[in-house]
Amino acid sequence: MTATTNQYAETLLPGRARSMRWSASAWLPAALVLVVVAVVLGAMIGPAGPTWWRVPLAMVDRLPLVSVNSGVTDAEWNIVWQIRMPRVLLAGIVGAMLSIAGASYQGVFRNPLVDPYLLGAAAGAGLGATIVFTVARSATADWPVDPAPTVAFFAALMTVTVTYVVGAAFGGAKSGVTLVLAGVAVTSLVTAVQTFLLQRNSEVVREVYSWILGRLSTATWGDVRVVLPYVIASSAVLLMHRRHLDLLRVGDDEAVTLGAPVARIRLVVVIAATLGTAAAVSVSGLIGFVGIVVPHLVRLIAGTSYRRLLPLSMAFGAGFLILADIPGRVLTNPAETPIGVVTAFLGAPFFIVLLRTRAVPR
Amino acid sequence: MSSIDLRDVTVRYGRTTVVHGFTESLRSGEWLGLIGPNGAGKSTLLRAVVGIVACTGEIDVDGSPLAHRSRTRRAALVAYVPQEPLLPDDMTGAEYVMLGRAPYVSYFGTETRHDRAMVDDVLERLDLGRFAARRLGSLSGGERQRLVIARALATEAPILLLDEPTSALDIGHQQQALELVARLRHDHGLTVISAMHDLTLAGLYSDRLALLHEGSVVASGPATEVLRADTLAEFYGVRVSVHLEPDGTVVVIPRRDDLADR
Numbered sequence: 308m309t310a311t312t313n314q315y316a317e318t319l320l321p322g323r324a325r326s327m328r329w330s331a332s333a334w335l336p337a338a339l340v341l342v343v344v345a346v347v348l349g350a351m352i353g354p355a356g357p358t359w360w361r362v363p364l365a366m367v368d369r370l371p372l373v374s375v376n377s378g379v380t381d382a383e384w385n386i387v388w389q390i391r392m393p394r395v396l397l398a399g400i401v402g403a404m405l406s407i408a409g410a411s412y413q414g415v416f417r418n419p420l421v422d423p424y425l426l427g428a429a430a431g432a433g434l435g436a437t438i439v440f441t442v443a444r445s446a447t448a449d450w451p452v453d454p455a456p457t458v459a460f461f462a463a464l465m466t467v468t469v470t471y472v473v474g475a476a477f478g479g480a481k482s483g484v485t486l487v488l489a490g491v492a493v494t495s496l497v498t499a500v501q502t503f504l505l506q507r508n509s510e511v512v513r514e515v516y517s518w519i520l521g522r523l524s525t526a527t528w529g530d531v532r533v534v535l536p537y538v539i540a541s542s543a544v545l546l547m548h549r550r551h552l553d554l555l556r557v558g559d560d561e562a563v564t565l566g567a568p569v570a571r572i573r574l575v576v577v578i579a580a581t582l583g584t585a586a587a588v589s590v591s592g593l594i595g596f597v598g599i600v601v602p603h604l605v606r607l608i609a610g611t612s613y614r615r616l617l618p619l620s621m622a623f624g625a626g627f628l629i630l631a632d633i634p635g636r637v638l639t640n641p642a643e644t645p646i647g648v649v650t651a652f653l654g655a656p657f658f659i660v661l662l663r664t665r666a667v668p669r
Numbered sequence: 670m671s672s673i674d675l676r677d678v679t680v681r682y683g684r685t686t687v688v689h690g691f692t693e694s695l696r697s698g699e700w701l702g703l704i705g706p707n708g709a710g711k712s713t714l715l716r717a718v719v720g721i722v723a724c725t726g727e728i729d730v731d732g733s734p735l736a737h738r739s740r741t742r743r744a745a746l747v748a749y750v751p752q753e754p755l756l757p758d759d760m761t762g763a764e765y766v767m768l769g770r771a772p773y774v775s776y777f778g779t780e781t782r783h784d785r786a787m788v789d790d791v792l793e794r795l796d797l798g799r800f801a802a803r804r805l806g807s808l809s810g811g812e813r814q815r816l817v818i819a820r821a822l823a824t825e826a827p828i829l830l831l832d833e834p835t836s837a838l839d840i841g842h843q844q845q846a847l848e849l850v851a852r853l854r855h856d857h858g859l860t861v862i863s864a865m866h867d868l869t870l871a872g873l874y875s876d877r878l879a880l881l882h883e884g885s886v887v888a889s890g891p892a893t894e895v896l897r898a899d900t901l902a903e904f905y906g907v908r909v910s911v912h913l914e915p916d917g918t919v920v921v922i923p924r925r926d927d928l929a930d931r
Contacts, residue, residue, distance in 0.1 A: 558755040566744030566772040611759040
């Protein structure tokens with residue numbers, strides 16, 4: 308049967324037309340090149356450290372079997388490796404995670420305006436951090452490890468769990484719309500509690516907002532090691548569901564008639580995207596804009612199939628956030644511009660220009 | 670080639686019974702036309718068969734209960750063309766038809782060369798090859814509808830459910846789409862259940878008709894028995910004249926009330 312059908316199809320279509328019909332995206336190599344360029348640029352630029360053009364030479368010199376006289380001292384290399392590189396990699400990891408989570412959320416809810424914080428991950432993380440900064444700051448002041456990221460992580464997961472339980476109680480697991488509305492309600496409630504706490508503890512408002520606006524400046528290799536397993540696991544699960552996200556594009560009912568377990572797909576994707584988002588938020592703060600804009604940029608250039616959209620969103624998201632982090636550390640030196648401000652400042656005009664040339668597809 | 674038996678199929682939305690004890694048996698290759706006014710339960714019955722809405726009663730395919738089969742196996746047995754399909758504007762024709770191969774792909778798997786060849790084959794057989802790389806948003810209503818039928822055919826299901834398959838098509842494309850289904854039925858023994866508003870087309874293509882009214886079958890049998898002026902007047906509330914052509918075709922023509930009656 309297979310052979311017959313293949314032979315029949317070969318006679319029907321010229322080879323070139325067939326290869327074009329099913330061709331893989333050529334954008335993935337371009338996106339990976341962007342990531343590599345972004346990493347090198349991110350390692351080159353900073354307020355202190357070696358002369359910028361010596362950094363790539365020093366990086367090449369560290370490769371196995373390669374020896375290059377870069378002129379970079381060990382102390383200078385320490386600045387690159389211990390300060391800049393964790394920050395660059397963390398930006399890449401967080402950008403990749405927020406982008407693939409945003410694209411996945413947009414897929415399961417069939418809503419292009421959805422971002423990774425839809426079901427309350429951001430509000431929960433914000434509340435968790437606020438609780439640490441207000442009621443628990445004095446009690447945890449002498450702890451060897453800052454509890455804010457851990458509390459933010461679990462608060463984000465708990466908030467999304469509450470949203471899902473509330474939404475599912477009213478049929479949200481099936482329709483998706485109820486789940487989104489539950490997310491709006493729970494987010495409002497959590498934000499109200501956070502605002503109340505801040506109003507009662509106004510002395511920490513600046514500290515809390517500094518956390519909320521996002522920061523990569525304190526990134527360490529430890530942060531990278533903490534967040535990486537979550538991001539790898541979440542991304543792997545999401546990538547394995549990209550075919551199902553394409554199926555959901557024809558609506559829940561039709562997807563059911565094609566054999567798709569719609570409720571299970573939605574639950575698994577939401578869990579994976581939320582877990583990764585919560586991990587990213589706990590180390591970087593709330594970096595907005597990336598999770599909604601990067602998937603749309605990818606749709607504009609490479610089409611809307613989730614098979615291309617998810618891996619490309621990861622790669623472009625990583626590159627975008629690494630590059631967006633560079634102006635923040637040099638423009639207002641010695642002060643830092645919050646990364647969330649930079650992403651919106653750079654991304655919004657770029658997105659508007661793209662919108663002028665092409666309508667955003669669904 | 671598969672037979673399908675529906676016994677006492679009942680659908681309730683809360684306290685409202687939308688389909689009441691529907692019972693019909695279709696042999697392999699048979700075509701049953703569901704007719705009836707809006708809200709009669711035609712679409713709901715089809716949606717119950719494919720598992721979109723819950724129902725009671727029994728639905729057997731080739732003598733085995735459909736409910737006992739896996740989700741993907743059910744999808745591979747019964748293909749469905751909805752009344753108002755959702756076609757993502759930016760999906761290509763080939764990507765859309767490929768969705769019909771989903772029942773054959775494992776949960777974490779991906780489509781094989783065989784699946785791609787099948788889609789290419791279906792596209793060519795339906796003369797849709799030129800739409801393979803086109804975005805769905807750039808196609809006309811008729812072209813989109815033919816791709817929806819192509820998607821259903823790509824499942825290779827032996828049973829095809831059509832819910833108003835030609836409502837968006839002009840008369841030429843209506844005939845083209847129905848002729849296509851008729852040819853597949855003839856060549857591959859496809860068993861068809863279609864909900865249709867056009868009574869003449871329903872009678873022309875179906876072996877039997879079932880007239881539903883408020884969820885119950887009120888008349889069933891060949892077109893010559895069901896498409897009667899008095900029956901249609903009673904359940905549709907319309908005046909029609911029914912003509913029997915020399916070739917056996919039943920033609921239903923709406924009539925206007927005489928001006929003198931107004």
